[in-house]
Amino acid sequence: MAVDQVGILALQRALTQAAGLLDGIGGADLDKPTPCTEWDVRRLANHLIAAPRIFVTMLQGAPPGWNGREDYTADLGDELRTRGNTLINLWREVAAAGEETMADPDWQAAEIATHTWDLATSLGITTDDLDQSVAQRALVTMDRVLGPVRKGRAWADARSAPAGSDAYTHLAAYAGRVV
Structure with missing residues (x-):
């Protein structure tokens, strides 16, 4: 599959937003529970x-x-910024070379965006100020790749978000999170 430049930008934005939330984590936050029921904030951050x-x-x-x-x-x-920059630079190299790949920057952005909602929720931070277009694109990607019914361990079946929810909450619900 050819590399989508807009997908790379969405991934870059998703990583930037996640890093911003990680900046706010203090030692007392590390043991807080997360919507990923098997993880605390420390494991989610890592x-x-x-x-x-x-x-x-x-x-x-x-x-x-x-x-x-x-x-x-x-x-x-x-x-996260350091590792994210390495990833984004590699994606740009792959795109510039015109290489075909089975990897998908949009899927990677969906993973990061979903866990950004998880982290924000764990820390009691609203997602209203995040770039909603990242979550909207992630939701479309998740629907394309997974569909609403899943049998795997990592993603539960899609749920509905309450009316009026922002794009991140809709993404989290589609990822199977209880919102």
Whole structure:
């Protein structure tokens, strides 16, 4: 599949927003529960930080290896920015070379955007100020890739968001989160 430049921009924006939320995490926040019922904020933050490394590995054609041993507790936003920049630069190289790839920057943005909602919810922060177009594009991508009914462990069946919800809440509900 040819690389979509708009998808790269959506991924870059998703990473930037997630890093901004990570900047606000203090030590007392790390043990807070998250909508990802098996994770606390520490594990969610470390999953977000690991994602660009995993996506780079996938983009390079190797198996992802989601079970990394990252355990960051400080400078979380900076760590995500550094790894995110590496990922975005690789996507730009792939696009400039006209390479075909099975990887999808829109799917990666959907992963990051969904976990951005998870993190904001865990920290009691509204998603109203986030770039809603990132979540809207992520929702379209998630519907295209997964559809509403899922059998996997990572994504539950789609749910409905309350009327009047922002795009991030609709994305989270579609990802199977209780909103």
